[in-house]
Amino acid sequence: MAGVLDDADIGRVLCITAHPDDVDFGAAGTIARWTEAGIEVTYCVVTDGDADGSDEDFPRAEMPTLRRAEQVAAAKCVGVHDVRFLGYPDGRVEASLELRRDLARVIRQVRPDRVVCPSPERNYARIGISHPDHRAVGSAALDAVYPDARNPFAFPELRDDEGLAAWTVREVWIAGGPAPHHYVDVTATFPRKIAALRAHESQTGHMDDLTERLRTWLARTAELAGLPEGRLAEGFQVLETA
Numbered sequence: 001m002a003g004v005l006d007d008a009d010i011g012r013v014l015c016i017t018a019h020p021d022d023v024d025f026g027a028a029g030t031i032a033r034w035t036e037a038g039i040e041v042t043y044c045v046v047t048d049g050d051a052d053g054s055d056e057d058f059p060r061a062e063m064p065t066l067r068r069a070e071q072v073a074a075a076k077c078v079g080v081h082d083v084r085f086l087g088y089p090d091g092r093v094e095a096s097l098e099l100r101r102d103l104a105r106v107i108r109q110v111r112p113d114r115v116v117c118p119s120p121e122r123n124y125a126r127i128g129i130s131h132p133d134h135r136a137v138g139s140a141a142l143d144a145v146y147p148d149a150r151n152p153f154a155f156p157e158l159r160d161d162e163g164l165a166a167w168t169v170r171e172v173w174i175a176g177g178p179a180p181h182h183y184v185d186v187t188a189t190f191p192r193k194i195a196a197l198r199a200h201e202s203q204t205g206h207m208d209d210l211t212e213r214l215r216t217w218l219a220r221t222a223e224l225a226g227l228p229e230g231r232l233a234e235g236f237q238v239l240e241t242a
């Protein structure tokens with residue numbers, strides 16, 4: 001197991017997710033800690049979450065605009081002001097060459113030290129976390145980190161037409177995978193995480209027990225981390241990718 005880089009050595013983080021709200025369920029407590037420490041965080045959301053939502057009467061055509069706005073508002077709750085959307089169709093994401101190129105482009109634009117992404121592996125213990133879009137985005141994100149973004153001869157149009165130089169990401173944090181081994185105490189930033197989740201009103205507006213449900217999940221994660229009772233944590237699998 002690789003050592004985890006010190007946050008003091010991290011200037012920029014890029015969080016790649018499949019849907020609006022994924023980052024808030026999985027990592028917003030950690031993100032809030034990073035932005036509080038002065039780290040610049042960018043979100044890249046692959047779909048607009050247009051196949052989601054519990055209200056069948058809501059006009060589907062308006063869903064992408066609504067969910068983008070909700071994600072931008074949620075990002076602000078945890079100190080993130082740069083949110084990019086790739087506009088892929090929700091529920092039909094594949095780890096295609098096109099997606100790898102689009103993610104390599106964002107990596108070369110943002111030049112992050114650390115990337116956060118979903119797991120390409122199925123987590124048999126939690127079916128929802130292994131949504132096919134999550135696995136596809138996780139797979140394409142890892143391929144974009146290595147080799148695409150760092151190889152100047154991969155997708156040469158990025159360099160030749162867009163002037164984007166190769167970039168090597170030093171570390172990847174996988175959220176929601178089957179094998180977390182690194183935990184972040186998010187007790188202090190939990191209220192900001194809840195505020196971010198509440199910003200996704202089309203998704204969480206009907207969840208009266210949202211805070212309690214999240215507190216239970218994060219307390220269980222803190223227990224796995226060996227933290228004292230009453231603490232809350234988010235878990236990750238950290239890969240050294242330099």
Ligand SMILES: [Zn+2]
Nearest residue numbers: 018019022131
């Ligand atoms: Zn999702």
